[in-house]
Amino acid sequence: MVDFHDNVSGDGVGGGEFGDYLYDNGIGDGVGEGEFGDDCYDNGTGDGVGEGEIGDDLYCPNSVDDMSLDMCVPPMSPIRDGQCSNVIEYRSPIKTVVSTNRDVEKYYKQYGEQEGFGVSRVQATKLKVTNERLTTTWKCECWGAPNMRAKREAKNRAKSMDVAGCGDKVNGVIGADKLSRGKRKLKKCECGATIYVGVNAKGDWEVRKVINVHTHDVNPSMSKLVKEYRMKNYTANVKKVLLNFYEEGVYVSKICKGLLHEKEEEEFPSFKDMQHEVYKAKRLKFEGGDANPMMTYFEWMQEDNQNFYHTHRLDEFGRLKDVLCVDARSRAAYEYFGDVVCFDATYLTNQYELPFVNFVGVNHHGQSILLGCALVSRETTETYKWVFQQWLACMENRAPVAILTDQAALMRNAVAQTMPTARHRWCIWYIVKKFSEKLGKCKGFKDFKSPLKAIIYESFTVEEFDRRWCECMKKFSLEDNEWLVGLYEERHMWIPAFMREYFWVRMKTTQRVESINNFFDGFVNRKMKLCEFPMRYTRAMTKRVQDENEADAKATKYIRRLVSGFRHEAFFQKIYTDAKFQEIQRELSRLM
Structure with a gap:
């Protein structure tokens, strides 16, 4: 990029790279040569020669005042062959002396965007x-060497040990691990393009040195690879859309795809840029700790609705240990649908390793409803006992008639201590799921697997189950299997034949909890922060309320036709919701 200026009345020659403004204002011959920043002026009437960088005391007293704005402004370089034709050439308002260094930075970044390289203040x-x-x-x-970062990290490691990088030092230089070099792509190639400014005696900023030679290819189309230039299209409106949709549970990748339909991909922030902006917005909420914003939000919800219940406890170091919350709608629903409760602690563990445990019931539409949830630090009997006690306290100490959990001795002990009147049942699905793991190596496993399941599910009475179980154990020589012996001793906890006198709302497994877990997908995940939990929980509950209201509206507006000639069908049609009436129709259809 060469920009020669000749401002003489006779012959004038100027040579240099972009930005060379080597002016000769003489009447005779004038020669100026040097880099951007050369400030060598000759205002004589004869021959005039000036050369050197800024700082050379070669100023003519009247030369700067006589110079016009166009003479002080270096134009942008012309578009090279093969570059994008839509690059607009412009002239920057920067002079050799400016009021602030930000003017220089603004100009250099504009130039970098046009040419296709990024700018760093180093x-x-x-x-x-x-x-x-x-x-x-x-x-x-x-700028910088490709292994600059590795050397810096190796030097930091060398302060605590004499082994760093590749394990030793070569000629006194700490090396980097050769195997890890290929794990990270680098853009450092010791590029020497530089602009240097400083404050002069008058307090103004002046350009002292410019090196405009790159050691890599530069093309205007490469400006889209620089994040700073892409983020110019990250407007306040785009930020609002991004954060609002993310708070509603929409993934960043989907938000980014939706926004790309409105703008060209090359002119819009990338997916990683969007993720970083979301991360920065989340980080602002962590001031004062991660748990404090969550507790503040809970207190605000309790002030808004006195029936909202939350409690927590801390460990000996003052850190959050366990937290339980039950919203007002869950407390009201428990009064009507609290006969049978399903409790599960297998949903997920967030980055703090806090299991998300749920109390789940079933409403009049057959839908799973959340009756409370908690984040616990440790899965121990003492922890579950505290959760059950606090949950019962907010439910006016009215224990459910029956409770369903997984096969965990910790939960069994906690339930026995806090809800002794409740009928406790294990999830049969978890037990049957372990057949392959526990019995897969037994001889004839494929032969007795199906008969064993038939005995479990199809035995109508306790006596029938005991008889068929003993016959199966004897037939396949399984009397000495410790795992099956233990299950048989605890058969009253999971065999359906022992549960027929209790009302279970068609629940024999923790599938209701799994339904709730599917509902929370999109709102709660493993990367969730504690301060995000209450807001995500509230949005998930709002969605669940909308689903229930929609089911109420459909049951009121639409009437399902009768399919049998039984008199009781019309009676059930009036008193049951549509979901439960369909169950009645299926039973009646079997009698037809």
């Missing part, structure tokens, strides 16, 4: 007393 000097900045250096973002 060095600055300040006064120790007033902290005023004296000099600033900007470079191409590809």
